[in-house]
Amino acid sequence: MRRDSRLSGVLHILLHMAQQPGPFTSETLAKAMDTNPVVIRRIMAGLRELGYVRSEKGHGGGWTLACDLSKVTLRDVYTALGSPALLAMGNRTKAPGCLVEQAVNAALDQAFGEAEALLLSRLGKVTLAMLAEEFRKRLGSRKHQGLRAHGA
Amino acid sequence: MRRDSRLSGVLHILLHMAQQPGPFTSETLAKAMDTNPVVIRRIMAGLRELGYVRSEKGHGGGWTLACDLSKVTLRDVYTALGSPALLAMGNRTKAPGCLVEQAVNAALDQAFGEAEALLLSRLGKVTLAMLAEEFRKRLGSRKHQGLRAHGA
DNA sequence: TCTCATGCAACTTTATATGTGACATAACTC
């Protein structure tokens, strides 16, 4: 199954933005992510609606962080993306007349539900500020390199 | 994201097989699942390799249960399917040089890993026998109908 | 007015689960 990497991608963007103030164009961000500017705009749209970022047109425009990083959790970001499916597996049918299928669905739903709940709970406990801090720690332990976040 | 329903499907098949002894042809099972015989053979192949079911060709052939239902867990069945991805989301890149990405991946992997572990653990605690029992309970509480598993 | 940037819609590409057809093989019946 192909895996959705939008959450991973948007977090990457946000953390990069947290490293320096200025507005970032979609093209700049796209290059850092090795993707297309339109893809950036797409995954940022949800964040803008929830007020986590702002976007401005024209000269000197681009994307700007507009939230307190310590108040936004990974779960918030996930929600901003439209709460896409978390699990790669699901039931064959939703409301089957078949009793066997009902029994199977009930068992799977139980397990699936618990896993989803745990995942959301974990995502809800990690803030963007914590991720930024984690990044700085990693940066500190890399003596041999400058301030560039990218590259070997 | 399209959701993988093979686990749901194969469990459905196994429970149906548990209701009566005889060998079942792929075509019979396919009709109960509203799908194609080849699909049945495909998802049953892994189970056969692990010895959970047997298949025989020719007259009177078909699929037969070959395991103790109380000894096979949903996790075993999942493994027999080839352990497909559990989560719909994943990291953008595996071993990034970018430190930001590393920090993001570490945080997500932590949350994803815990959710996967919980899910596998839950699946490992449910046996096919438990599902069959659950089915019988549901059947019992449906006074108005005969022994047919399917239908309203 | 020109340039730069986002906003957005439509299309292409890609990956994967699923569905289908064709044919070889094996086992049973006659």
Added chain:
DNA sequence: GAGTTATGTCACATATAAAGTTGCATGAGA
């Protein structure tokens, strides 16, 4: 042995969704 019935398997078609791409409208600043 011939015919029938089943699986085994390959190859290809279809459906869906993420991801990438193109084009153009819109708005902001120089």
